[in-house]
Amino acid sequence: MASVMEKSFEPLVLITPRLIIIPTPTAVSLSSYRALYSSLHANAAFCEMAFGHHFPPRTWSDDETREVIQTRDIQRCWERRDLGDFAVALLPAAFQTDPCKELCIIKGPDCDQMLNQICLEELQWVGYAGVRDATTTSLPPREAADPALPPWQEMIEVRYGVSPQFWGQGLATEAAKAVMQWSVDERGVKRFIAETERENTRSAKVLQKFGFTPSGTDYWKEPTEIEWECTKLRLY
Template identity: 80%
Template sequence: MKPEMENSIKPFVIVTPRLIIIPTPTAVSINSYRSLYSSLHANVAFCEMAFGHHFPPRTWTDEETRDVIQTRDIERCWGRRDLGDFAVALLPSAFQTDSCMELSIVKGGICERLFNQIGLDDLQWVGYAGVRDATTTSLPPREAADPALPPWQEMIEVRYGISPEFWGQGLAKEAARAIMQWSVDEKGVRRFIAETERGNSRSGKLLQKLGFTPSGTDYWKEPSEIEWECPKSHLH
């Protein structure tokens, strides 16, 4: 299949030794990815780990899934900063490598040929990961007494969600690190932030492996959460 872009973003993918990482403006048109995305948000273990009490599990229809991806990510994130979520899949074994290569950006005609070679609907999707400007997406409204925020390039939130069957394999770290490096190199990002539920030690350990440390900020104003930060110089 040949996916269609949902906005003006030119087709590209990020390739790591084990993964193919596709922007959701492309991936939203892939039936098998939408199915995986829907199943994640209906999975009790996934929702408890990723969202705590903020997002109870729910089963979406395919139409609802596409609408959620379109409005929450493509319009709100990609449409504003050219940053957002990526669909994450395992590369077919013939394309995987033991190379120490961190990542490769595949664009244009080469990207189209890669899509045709691997068959996107046949990929084994494992989840999603992404970066977004928190000041225009997830932060609560600012109040007069709140301190001024840094520039948006220093307020880039890291997100990830991996299917429980793939937990413990380092895939979230591999995907998030590649996307973070891409955003530094291609978009001029200077600092990353994140938030985790206090009981979510799994995500906290992952963030530490990526170079994050607890920030002590209160951007999200949520006592049940720990906030983190990672300057680009701390990328692991």
């Protein structure tokens, strides 16, 4: 039987004034993050808002949650394009920078050193934020009559979700902005896209704050959704 080589990922953490943002290849091993992730997907109101009828609420066991994160995000996104979802937690006071920087990208040995000083299991997880190549993840198969798509760096879907108890504090905005800027600076992303359910005005507001405008594209072929694009690459 062929042996499967696990890809290793560069140590990476994003720090914003209020958040610590950790790639899921690291966060998947944390039971506290898996518990938060599964609770969001078991929440009917959250799922309806985020995914419409495509994805009814699910009750996953801890093993199922790990499997979902592993297959849908790590294998399809991180292993393929070296980007994907990040787990988002409140930044412990001891790590708040002074003066407070908008975004710190911490990599390599500095990141190892930082991670050694934090008990990741004890962080207060609030949600997730991610960027992914929509062409290999969420888009339906293309048909012969469909127009050709631009390169994948121009087809980067932004996604985020925050536990309802943390809504209205700007945390989704703070997290998604950091992940988007990181993907531009470190992965050469050139254009972002997104889809929202028509009723999801809360998410539309978040997108508009970044400079997203309705694109009129029909990539996802879903009449209940609005499609968006953003070519602004300096978010701070």
